[in-house]
Amino acid sequence: xxxxxxxxxxxxxxxxxxLGAIMPAVELSKQPGNDSFLFIADLHTxxxxxxxxxxxxxxxxxxxxxxxxxxxxEKNYFYRQSKLAAYHTELMWYLNxxxxxxxxANAHSFKDxxxxxxxxxxxxxxxxxxxxxxxxxxxxxxxxxxxDQRQHIEMTRDIANSVNKRYNKAIFVLPEARINEEVMTIxxxxxxxxxxxxxxxxxxxxxxxxxxxQIKKIxxxxxxxxxxxxxxxxxxxxxxxxxxxxxxxAEMRANYEAGGYGYGHAKQALHELMLGYFKEAREKFDYFIxxxxxxxxxxxxxxxxVQPIAEATIxxxxxxxxx
Ligand code: ADP
Ligand code: TRP
Numbered sequence: 001x002x003x004x005x006x007x008x009x010x011x012x013x014x015x016x017x018x019l020g021a022i023m024p025a026v027e028l029s030k031q032p033g034n035d036s037f038l039f040i041a042d043l044h045t046x047x048x049x050x051x052x053x054x055x056x057x058x059x060x061x062x063x064x065x066x067x068x069x070x071x072x073x074e075k076n077y078f079y080r081q082s083k084l085a086a087y088h089t090e091l092m093w094y095l096n097x098x099x100x101x102x103x104x105a106n107a108h109s110f111k112d113x114x115x116x117x118x119x120x121x122x123x124x125x126x127x128x129x130x131x132x133x134x135x136x137x138x139x140x141x142x143x144x145x146x147x148d149q150r151q152h153i154e155m156t157r158d159i160a161n162s163v164n165k166r167y168n169k170a171i172f173v174l175p176e177a178r179i180n181e182e183v184m185t186i187x188x189x190x191x192x193x194x195x196x197x198x199x200x201x202x203x204x205x206x207x208x209x210x211x212x213x214q215i216k217k218i219x220x221x222x223x224x225x226x227x228x229x230x231x232x233x234x235x236x237x238x239x240x241x242x243x244x245x246x247x248x249x250a251e252m253r254a255n256y257e258a259g260g261y262g263y264g265h266a267k268q269a270l271h272e273l274m275l276g277y278f279k280e281a282r283e284k285f286d287y288f289i290x291x292x293x294x295x296x297x298x299x300x301x302x303x304x305x306v307q308p309i310a311e312a313t314i315x316x317x318x319x320x321x322x323x
């Protein structure tokens with residue numbers, strides 16, 4: 001199977017990105033018979049971030065995170081979208097001409113973003129078409145993403161399918177979203193979806209003390225320490241559950257329900273759990289951040305490797321237009 005997923009260079013990857021996207025994608029990439037395309041969607045990033053230094057440093061931290069979680073760049077494909085911009089944007093233009101205007105106008109993500117952001121640019125509007133190009137350019141079959149991306153993948157299928165129908169041949173592969181149901185939406189510090197843009201995220205790569213400080217910001221109710229608590233309403237417990245073993249979860253649940261166990265204790269336990277769970281990844285991340293030249297080299301190799309695949313797809317669609 002051909003797997004593909006992208007992540008925007010709009011910040012350092014947080015716990016939501018890692019559990020929701022990076023870890024499942026790396027897992028899939030390890031299965032024999034799969035080849036995986038993992039890329040930094042830095043063209044998409046421009047819809048919300050214009051500062052080049054920030055884009056560059058976010059790109060490095062995202063790449064370091066994928067490497068830290070064991071993504072094998074020799075077996076797979078690892079690249080920046082901007083380094084293949086000519087292919088991605090050319091294909092996007094063609095797909096634009098097959099995309100009904102109302103499909104974009106009714107997209108959830110556009111509605112959300114245009115309500116929230118002050119800079120409502122045309123890039124935000126056509127964002128799903130660039131994403132469709134990212135996907136069909138490499139004949140991707142499976143797209144591991146978080147739940148919020150489901151509609152974008154459906155739009156990709158619809159657009160690709162209109163092209164195939166119009167020319168009556170399978171020019172593009174129709175992709176399928178792979179959504180990990182268990183970790184569909186990782187809650188943030190305030191209980192809303194953990195997100196860079198909401199600034200409610202946990203950065204697992206912070207030094208130990210700073211990580212604890214961040215965990216302490218998780219919102220709780222005001223049940224006093226001595227009283228029993230309902231774990232299922234609590235954000236700290238929800239996060240703990242995502243990384244703990246069944247025995248650890250059962251023990252934590254009992255602590256909450258017994259009383260005499262405060263949210264502060266639970267947060268300490270979450271901190272400890274995370275330091276253990278991410279020990280190796282944290283060490284590797286620091287190593288790659290200290291050696292950006294290694295990251296650069298791996299990306300440059302990947303960018304060379306994907307180029308002929310992109311070129312072949314472009315040739316296939318151009319042929320239909322006699323371009
Ligand atoms: P953010 O929402 O922080 O801006 P992105 O939109 O760059 O993150 O998301 C990158 C990937 O991580 C996508 O596949 C997205 O669905 C996934 N993801 C982001 N936040 C979460 C979350 N809170 N829970 C599950 N998956 C998430
Ligand atoms: N829109 C995705 C996000 O915000 C990032 C992305 C861009 C992507 N192109 C993609 C994801 C192609 C999967 C496939 O998370």
